[in-house]
Amino acid sequence: MIDSPRGNRLAAPLSSHKTGARQRAGGDGDGGTAIWKTTHVSTVTGRMTATPARQEKHTIASTLRAASIRNKALSQKPITPRKGRTPDRSSTIPAARQPISHRKSAGGASVLKKDKLEEAKIDEGTEDQPVIRLLDTGIQTNEAEILNRDLLVGDIKLLMPSAKIAKQIDKMRWEAKSKLELETKRKFASHEFDEEQHLDDLKEYMERSYVTRRAPPKKPSPNLTIYEPNLNGNVFKYMDEFFTREIPKAESITNIQDRIKRKEKELMSMFDEVDVVNVHEKSESEPEIKSLKMTLKVTKLALSSRLMVLAVQLVSNLIVTDHKPDVFRMPTPPQEYTKGPVPWLDKLVVGCLSGLRHWDGEYFLHIANNLYTYENTLAFYPLYPTIVRYLAMACQSLYVPLSLQSLTLLVAVVLNVWLFCEAANLLYQLTQRIFNDLNKSWNAALIFCFNPASIFFTATYSESSFAYASFFLMLECVRPNQQFNYLRIFASLTACILCRSNGLITLGFPLYFFVRHILLTTNAKRCQQIVKMSLSVLMPLVILHAYYFYIYRLFCLPSVKVNHPKHVKDYASERNYLLAGQGPEASPWCQYTLPFPYNYVQSNYWDVGFLRYYQWKQVPNFLLALPMLFFMHLHCCEYLWVLAIKHLPQAVGWRELLKTHKAIPFVLHGAFLTIVCALFVHVQVSTRLLASATPIFYWFAADHMPRSLAQLKLRTKAGALFVWCTTYCAFGTVLFCNNYPWT
DSSP states (O other): OOOOHHHHHHSOOOOSSOTTOEEEOSOTTTTSOEEEOOEEEOTTTOOEEEOOOOBOOOOHHHHHHHHHHHHHHHHSOOOOOOTTSOOOHHHHSOGGGOOOOOOOOSSOHHHHHHHHHHHHHHHHGGGSHHHHHHHHTTOOOOHHHHHOGGGOOSOOOOOOOOHHHHHHHHHHHHHHHHHHHHHHHHHHHHHHHHHHHHHHHHHHHHHHHOOOOOOOOOOOOOOTTSOOTTTTHHHHHHHHHHHHSOOOTTOOHHHHHHHHHHHHHHHHHTTTTSOOOOHHHHHHHHHHHHHHHHHHHHHHHHHHHHHHHHHHHHHHHHHSOOOOOSOOOOOOOOHHHHOOSSHHHHHHHHHHHGGGSOTHHHHHHHHHHHOSOBGGGGGSOSHHHHHHHHHHHHHHHTTOSSOHHHHHHHHHHHHHHHHHHHHHHHHHHHHHHHHOOHHHHHHHHHHHHTOTTGGGGTSSSSHHHHHHHHHHHHHHHTOGGGOOOHHHHHHHHHHHHHHOGGGGGGGHHHHHHHHHHHHHOOOTTHHHHHHHHHHHHHHHHHHHHHHHHHHHHHHHOTTOOOOOOHHHHHHHHHHTOOBTTSOTTSOGGGGSSSOOHHHHHHHHHSOOSTTTTOOGGGHHHHHHHHHHHHHHHHHHHHHHHHIIIIIHHHOSOHHHHHHHOTTHHHHHHHHHHHHHHHHTSOGGGHHHHHHHHOSHHHHHHHHHSOSSGGGOOTTSHHHHHHHHHHHHHHHHHHHHHTTOOOO
């Protein structure tokens, strides 16, 4: 047996563990690397030697230790070996860090030969001592080459993608994300719709099946700070009896539990009449209280705006001299018929409110006092003047000390102020129900109170009554869950049709929302709903045709003779007006297949028609109406463009489009009226017509307004809108009250 010193150093020490046991090899250098040792007995010497070990994966400790050794080796200078003699490897490598062990057999020659070859290989690598240290620890690295910058050829440049490529990448990412979202929506749209429909039906069933019981009146709560033995005596009595009762020993546990439950019921029954605060009812009352507060706030705002208009009207009417154009003026009876019981009171009313009766107001007051006596008065629909007429007659029957003419003027103004306040509240509620935005609802009501045509909502015009009827009808059509009140729809639609000629267009709102309700819901009572809605829509048309028949009877039937007052006849002969009761020969429209007088009167007396108003002399009127027409055209086109380009392609189906976009019929209605104003009617009336007929003007304007007026800046869109409304409101009031042309 040859036992060299090197072999002794590399041989593993003897261990007291059994053969094949897992031991901890190495010292502090390898972090305690675990190896498997298998011992064999040499046939020559009988000594136990260790076979080459199989090393596991490096642990965290071994890795950190190796990194420390590597840094230390790199920081040290390499050791140059002496010439002629290779340094002994055992002098540089600690014995504890020798992971290589020799395997000796009975012959021993082959093993020694292999040991010499391995020793020769190791000796060749001793030229770089740090590398030997790294190899001995089991770590191989080329970090030195990586850190050596001399091996790099040329300059290193960081190339960034161009802006066009980056933009294209962002676009492709956005398209992929949109496509994924769209596929997800389409995948689950049917399930979501079925679930929402089921929840709506369940909610409707619960609301119909819910039975409420009025709670008993509250009793004053007893003062429990002082103990009173007689208070709730029955309760304590029952409790004493329950706890002092002897329980039979043979009684089972089940019987005891039953008796406890019975006693609990008896005790709880004593508190049935106790008034307990219902948290759910309290939470339901909070929105109602908040709604009442906002109603009061909007009413105060609207009433304040009307008082401001009345004040400006009174001051301007006293300071500025009235203009006297050659237009229609209501014929007045002799002076003895216009004086009431208190003459100075008549003069006071006429002096304070005379600035509110100019232009078309004269026609409405004439119809209220004398009904339809002239053919040119047929251009004005009957609802507003008829209500004013009968309210004035009712006040006169109650012995109000005013003449009928003064009462008519006073009632017309007061009625418009009241209807304006109600219309402002309806607009606020309508905006809140559609958009659910308190800030937008308040801004819409604010702009309505100071709109560019504000004077016409106080003067003896039908703008306030038409706005009230229109907003009321729209609000009924957008009720939650489409719980239509058919009687209210019938009344409001009738008011719209009988108030203004463009009220016939509002017929589309109940039809649209009813069809939408039919398509989005399933109800067993659908036939009954169709019948009710059909009656609610057809009956106003029947009433409108009844009015047309009344007009036809007055002007077209030769057998009908009308006795007109003398001052009415004198004014007709002076102005060459056609009086009622003169037969069909004088009225060409009586010969029409459908004898409707409105189109004939507008064309004959006001020259209304397609592009008839496009004349050079009407350029000032076009400039006057330009802000409203431009604003409406711009926002309607923008809304419809975004709807067609953005929302329609992303919509899962037409059901989702109908359900989410409630403002579509309002925008279409406003866009149609804007086109009609620009092409057919007298263009200067566009401002007051659109301000009283459609709410989208206030919705579009509210989108530009800040959250508070303190944040308003004049060099913004909100500032331009503020200047436009306030200027038209102030100057329009001054000019109209002095009989100067204005919208």
